[in-house]
Amino acid sequence: MNAADYRPFATDWEHRATIRTRPRRLLENDDKLIYPLCRQPLVLSASFLEHCPQWRDFVLVQTFYKFIHDVVIFETEIVDKTARGIAKNRCSIPFPAACRYDAMTVVVDEDYHALVALDFMQQTLEQTGIAPLELPATIELSRAIPIAQAQAPAHLQDAVELICVAIAENTVTHDVAAFAKDDSVKQSVRGLMADHLADEGRHANFWTCLVRLYWQTASEEDRRCIARVLPIFLQHYLTNDLQRDFDLRLIEHLDISPHARAALRVEVNALAFPITHQHPLISNIMGLLRRSGLLQTPCVAQALNAYLPASGSPS
Numbered sequence: 001m002n003a004a005d006y007r008p009f010a011t012d013w014e015h016r017a018t019i020r021t022r023p024r025r026l027l028e029n030d031d032k033l034i035y036p037l038c039r040q041p042l043v044l045s046a047s048f049l050e051h052c053p054q055w056r057d058f059v060l061v062q063t064f065y066k067f068i069h070d071v072v073i074f075e076t077e078i079v080d081k082t083a084r085g086i087a088k089n090r091c092s093i094p095f096p097a098a099c100r101y102d103a104m105t106v107v108v109d110e111d112y113h114a115l116v117a118l119d120f121m122q123q124t125l126e127q128t129g130i131a132p133l134e135l136p137a138t139i140e141l142s143r144a145i146p147i148a149q150a151q152a153p154a155h156l157q158d159a160v161e162l163i164c165v166a167i168a169e170n171t172v173t174h175d176v177a178a179f180a181k182d183d184s185v186k187q188s189v190r191g192l193m194a195d196h197l198a199d200e201g202r203h204a205n206f207w208t209c210l211v212r213l214y215w216q217t218a219s220e221e222d223r224r225c226i227a228r229v230l231p232i233f234l235q236h237y238l239t240n241d242l243q244r245d246f247d248l249r250l251i252e253h254l255d256i257s258p259h260a261r262a263a264l265r266v267e268v269n270a271l272a273f274p275i276t277h278q279h280p281l282i283s284n285i286m287g288l289l290r291r292s293g294l295l296q297t298p299c300v301a302q303a304l305n306a307y308l309p310a311s312g313s314p315s
Contacts, residue, residue, distance in 0.1 A: 006209060008098040009202055013105045016202070018195040019112040025188045025195075027123040034124065034189060035064040036182040042247050045267040051260035058130060062250055064189075065124070065132035066243075068117045070139045071196075074172070075110035075117075078141055079203075082165045083107045085158070086210070092158040093214050102206055109199045120192060133253060136242055141168050144236035151229045156222055159214060163226065163294075164233055166207035169200065170288040171281045176200060204288075211292040227299040234307065238281060244268055282307050 014020065027034075040063045042048055043056050085091045087103040095103075125131060145164045152160050179185070180193035218226070247268045251261055286307065289295040295304070 006096060006098055006213065008102055009206065010098075010101055010105060012202065013102075013109075016198065017105065017109060018199055019108060022195050024119070025116075025191050027120065027127055027188050028186050029127055030186065032186040033060060033184050034128075034186055035060040035067065036179060036185055038182070039063075039179065041271050042250070042264070042268060045264070047260065047263035047267050051263065052254055052256045055254050055256070057128075058254070059250060061124060061128055061130045062133055062253075065121060066135055066246055068121045069132075069135040071117045072114045073139050074141060074168070075114040078139075078145070079110045079165055079169065080107055082161055083110065091162070092155065093162065095210065095213065099210060099213070106203055106206060109203065113196055113199065116192065116195070120189070133249065136246060138242070140237050140239060140242055144233050147236050148229050148233035151232055152225055156225060159218070159222070160226060160229055160233075162207075162214060163211055163230075164237070166211045166292070167233075167285050167288055168237070169207045170204045171284050172200060208288055208292050211288075211294070215293045215297075223297055224299045226294075227297070227303040230300065231303055231306070234285070234304075240271070244271065247271075 034057075037043055037060075040060060043053075043059050048055075048059075083103045083106040086093075086095055087100050087107060089095075089100060121132070141164070145161060148164055149157050149160050176193050176197045180190050180197055182190065215223070248265060251264045251268065254261070254264075256264075286295060286304070289300065289304070294300045301308070
């Protein structure tokens with residue numbers, strides 16, 4: 001693929017973008033969940049079910065607040081920044097005008113997603129009366145991108161940022177899709193996620209195309225350098241440290257016995273996904289790297305060998 005092959009999606013955006021086509025969604029006052037049980041293992045743990053199942057809804061609401069807060073950080077502080085830099089031609093990688101225009105539609109979408117997320121947070125507070133606990137100031141991506149960039153020379157800073165954001169946008173699509181399909185969750189929340197997914201699918205393709213355009217022009221030395229950076233980025237991006245720390249703080253706000261609190265801490269500290277090819281998001285990440293041409297590059301395949309299936313084949 002070269003710049004002449006890039007297919008703009010501006011027309012598709014005009015007809016399909018949620019900011020153009022969706023009404024405001026209102027949180028229902030029904031008995032459905034505000035957050036899927038399967039996405040907060042704490043409430044499914046043996047200790048929680050034994051000692052404090054009555055705290056389930058409180059934990060789910062607080063976890064929903066964190067999810068919403070993370071979305072706002074992701075959309076406004078990370079994706080918005082990268083897309084806006086491309087749109088305003090401030091990125092060191094030269095992209096054609098059609099890409100820059102599409103990048104601005106991504107900016108609009110992401111800021112709208114953040115607005116809708118804040119609306120849902122306020123609706124949840126008004127309906128439940130449960131105020132959010134202090135929420136983390138960063139997400140995993142906030143830390144992972146600067147760490148990855150620090151491993152690369154100055155002229156590759158923008159390229160590393162582009163690839164990291166593309167990886168994140170492709171993984172969040174998978175994450176939101178799973179959320180949107182859970183019938184146990186309130187219809188408005190599922191609708192919120194479905195709306196988000198409608199835009200994120202387009203964004204995922206956009207970022208994939210941009211990475212593919214860049215990769216075709218990257219020198220062999222730059223490719224080798226980026227290959228060395230990718231495993232470092234994945235280790236910091238896929239960690240569950242921030243979620244674990246949040247869950248541990250959440251436990252401190254439960255009115256339970258010291259024994260139950262200690263048991264819950266043990267459960268939370270035991271929850272971790274090893275960052276191997278079996279991690280639930282790795283297949284999506286490898287798919288993005290394959291579609292954008294990175295994984296067919298020997299140095300990248302070698303650098304990420306630990307994340308590939310046993311055959312090690314990038315095909």
